Amino acid sequence: MVSVLTEWSSLIVRWLHVVAGIAWIGSSFYFIHLDLSLKPRAGLPQGVQGDAWQVHGGGFYHMVKYLIAPARMPDELTWFKWEAYTTWLSGFALLVIVYYLGAELYLIDKSVLDLTAPTAAAVAFASLVLAWLVYEALCRSALGRHEVALALVGYVFLVALTYGFTHVFSGRGAFTQIGALIGTIMVANVFLIVIPNQKKTVAALLAGKAPNPAWGEEAKQRSVHNNYLTLPVVFLMIANHYPLIFATRFNWLIVAIVLAIGPVIRHFFNSRHEGKGSPWWTWGVAAAGMVAVAWLSGAGPAEIGPRADRLDIKAAHNAILARCSMCHRNEPVWPGVHAPPKGVILDDPDNIRRHAHLIEINAVRSNAMPPGNVTAMTAQERQILAAWLAAGAPSQ
Ligand code: HEC
Secondary structure, three states: OHHHHHHHHHHHHHHHHHHHHHHHHHHHHHHHHHHHHOEOOOOOOOOEEEEEEEEEOOEEEEEEEEOOOOOOOOOOOOOOOHHHHHHHHHHHHHHHHHHHOOHHHHOOOOOOOOOOHHHHHHHHHHHHHHHHHHHHHHHHOHHHHOHHHHHHHHHHHHHHHHHHHHOOOOHHHHHHHHHHHHHHHHHHHHHHHHHHHHHHHHHHHHOOOOOOHHHHHHHHHHHHHHHHHHHHHHHHHHHOOOHHHHOOOOHHHHHHHHHHHHHHHHHHHHHHHOOOOOOOHHHHHHHHHHHHHHHHHOOOOOOOOOOOOOOOHHHHHHHHHHHOOOOOOOOOOOOOOOOOHHHOOOOOHHHHHHOHHHHHHHHHOOOOOOHHHOOOOOHHHHHHHHHHHHOOOOOO
């Protein structure tokens, strides 16, 4: 019963998380585009930075941006904040359901570091908070006034954290952890800086006072960070479903590359929307980066040496039966696993043969399976499987 409830709560929370994320990223991309496309022209009301015309859904929109208060504050003002808050709340709930409650399979890899589930969850959560505090301190320090320097330090900080996480958690756990960490920083930017500063500005305007321009500058700085972090976060969140990316030797380097490519791609769109031309070189950089990612993902897990030089079908089957089939069978015998995960059944030679491609991706070219290597599959067994795969995965 509990397992059915966990499954359903995971599905519903994931649904909410993805939808909220779409709404958040969608509105933030929209406003960045709008902001950049506003053009000043004569005849606009006082305090207006520029205007833009848009067409959507059968009607025309005339958008105008006031830098200072309009002559009269509107009675109704739409705020954009719940998209971000809901994304974080649902994301954190999902983190608890999948990674903290299921730490043994998803967060921990005892061959990386022998943690208990509560310790792993506590370390993961504490590092979210700590990293955010460090980021906050960096932004507020003297460095915060130098955009490029701050970006470089922030980049090194995130790569160092990623490297650290891959030495504490499983590959998959590390990816989700760094993704959740960046996501947390982004939502904290909205919750603690952007929205409060906007509230202060509105309050000052209503009171007939001049708002402090520093509020706007600070909010702008954080919006820019969020803009550049969006693509890497989405990559990290989906990459934890791709074993070649998260469960191979250079997983942390892959994250480092993606953390660089994401902002470069955003730069293309920012520049284009601002009417400053299309820096096509960015796509060259992104493509080169992705080729590097693909190449690195082929490096396999660290511990697997060359494949066995002799084909031994029986030994290959035995490796699967001994290390995989306790979960991957019609009625799993592993505690907490109640149905064959992802419908993958590995209990006889035919079923094993049928899943040869998935076995290759999950257990030979990566060490995503067994999760956290809970059944202690050896490097030698993986080498035997490699030889079996190279021979065309015969069933007898
Ligand atoms: C402790 C239980 C357990 C063991 C042992 C185990 N798996 Fe899995 N397996 C899982 C779970 C849980 C998932 C689902 C992961 C997810 O939600 O992404 C899974 C998913 C898979 C998938 C599907 C991946 C996909 O892309 O859909 C394959 C293939 C797989 N395992 C192969 C193996 C192989 C091969 C072994 C042995 C080397 C193995 N598993 C050992 C629990 C296990």
